[in-house]
Amino acid sequence: MAFSTNGSEESELYHAQIHLYKHVYNFVSSMALKSAMELGIADAIHNHGKPMTLSELASSLKLHPSKVNILHRFLRLLTHNGFFAKTIVKGKEGDEEEEIAYSLTPPSKLLISGKPTCLSSIVKGALHPSSLDMWSSSKKWFNEDKEQTLFECATGESFWDFLNKDSESSTLSMFQDAMASDSRMFKLVLQENKRVFEGLESLVDVGGGTGGVTKLIHEIFPHLKCTVFDQPQVVGNLTGNENLNFVGGDMFKSIPSADAVLLKWVLHDWNDEQSLKILKNSKEAISHKGKDGKVIIIDISIDETSDDRGLTELQLDYDLVMLTMFLGKERTKQEWEKLIYDAGFSSYKITPISGFKSLIEVYP
Numbered sequence: 001m002a003f004s005t006n007g008s009e010e011s012e013l014y015h016a017q018i019h020l021y022k023h024v025y026n027f028v029s030s031m032a033l034k035s036a037m038e039l040g041i042a043d044a045i046h047n048h049g050k051p052m053t054l055s056e057l058a059s060s061l062k063l064h065p066s067k068v069n070i071l072h073r074f075l076r077l078l079t080h081n082g083f084f085a086k087t088i089v090k091g092k093e094g095d096e097e098e099e100i101a102y103s104l105t106p107p108s109k110l111l112i113s114g115k116p117t118c119l120s121s122i123v124k125g126a127l128h129p130s131s132l133d134m135w136s137s138s139k140k141w142f143n144e145d146k147e148q149t150l151f152e153c154a155t156g157e158s159f160w161d162f163l164n165k166d167s168e169s170s171t172l173s174m175f176q177d178a179m180a181s182d183s184r185m186f187k188l189v190l191q192e193n194k195r196v197f198e199g200l201e202s203l204v205d206v207g208g209g210t211g212g213v214t215k216l217i218h219e220i221f222p223h224l225k226c227t228v229f230d231q232p233q234v235v236g237n238l239t240g241n242e243n244l245n246f247v248g249g250d251m252f253k254s255i256p257s258a259d260a261v262l263l264k265w266v267l268h269d270w271n272d273e274q275s276l277k278i279l280k281n282s283k284e285a286i287s288h289k290g291k292d293g294k295v296i297i298i299d300i301s302i303d304e305t306s307d308d309r310g311l312t313e314l315q316l317d318y319d320l321v322m323l324t325m326f327l328g329k330e331r332t333k334q335e336w337e338k339l340i341y342d343a344g345f346s347s348y349k350i351t352p353i354s355g356f357k358s359l360i361e362v363y364p
């Protein structure tokens with residue numbers, strides 16, 4: 001919201017109040033979206049095959065009859081926020097009254113379960129009580145002389161320890177699902193940016209998790225020799241095939257040699273000093289290729305000058321998520337440039353992808 005400098009004092013005050021309230025109550029929109037995801041509204045409309053009236057939706061979701069009106073009010077907010085669209089349909093036979101029916105929009109189609117583009121686990125993970133509760137400790141965190149995340153300050157353990165303490169835990173699989181669902185969206189990015197991988201004979205996906213992204217690359221480039229490199233406890237039990245292999249190790253020590261190193265959603269977990277180390281090890285890993293090797297980074301490049309304020313807000317939100325959960329950071333173009341040149345690379349090229357992230361090709 002832009003504040004006018006020539007308006008009356010009262011109108012400026014009202015605008016300020018609206019601005020503040022809007023930011024205070026932003027969480028209600030987030031939580032209404034989470035409720036819609038938990039109720040399975042998108043699945044119900046998708047399975048119905050055509051727009052659904054309120055009563056059809058309530059009955060399909062098996063809601064208590066007393067909650068039909070409540071559902072209407074949730075849908076009103078979610079429709080206003082772009083998650084559903086309203087159409088007018090004729091009432092049942094003999095009933096002259098027209099009714100409102102709800103259909104899916106592109107954002108709510110991302111909540112249809114079982115689809116490769118389903119992002120429900122991102123909603124679940126980002127709005128999990130453990131991700132929200134820590135914010136109550138932010139004042140304590142600011143006043144402590146300890147290098148720890150807000151998550152650790154609030155819970156007494158790092159997010160990684162929290163996830164790993166019970167390998168069977170639903171929280172761990174929720175996090176892995178969230179990572180995997182984000183990676184599945186990567187297929188579109190790959191198809192649009194095939195040229196980035198053309199001509200390469202080998203690639204190592206550093207911090208590649210259980211190989212979701214590498215498998216997508218392998219599908220499109222079956223002759224490319226791909227290595228998923230991650231911590232031994234992540235890749236230890238995984239088996240690949242002739243051109244897809246899993247290697248356990250520590251990227252801070254050394255990275256297996258390849259024509260290209262992929263770092264997707266990795267450097268934003270780490271501070272500049274740690275990221276510099278990873279980039280230097282990546283440079284070493286591609287050194288046999290001379291000037292033809294490359295490092296491919298996929299991360300956010302914050303653009304505070306963008307006309308799209310919503311997009312910049314999302315990038316800045318992500319920065320605070322990385323800070324509070326991992327002491328990591330999202331970087332501006334200038335910060336990427338400094339990091340890349342400090343690591344000894346000679347040039348780079350940034351291409352915006354999938355709306356809010358960037359693909360950064362880095363050359364020795």
Ligand SMILES: C[S@@+](CC[C@H](N)C(=O)[O-])C[C@H]1O[C@@H](n2cnc3c(N)ncnc32)[C@H](O)[C@@H]1O
Nearest residue numbers: 179183207208209230231249250251252264265
């Ligand atoms: C945010 S996840 C990104 C996963 C994957 N690149 C993606 O886009 O879905 C970061 C990954 O880095 C891995 N990782 C953390 N420390 C590592 C280390 N020292 N060496 C290798 N991998 C590491 C984690 O296990 C995790 O799989």
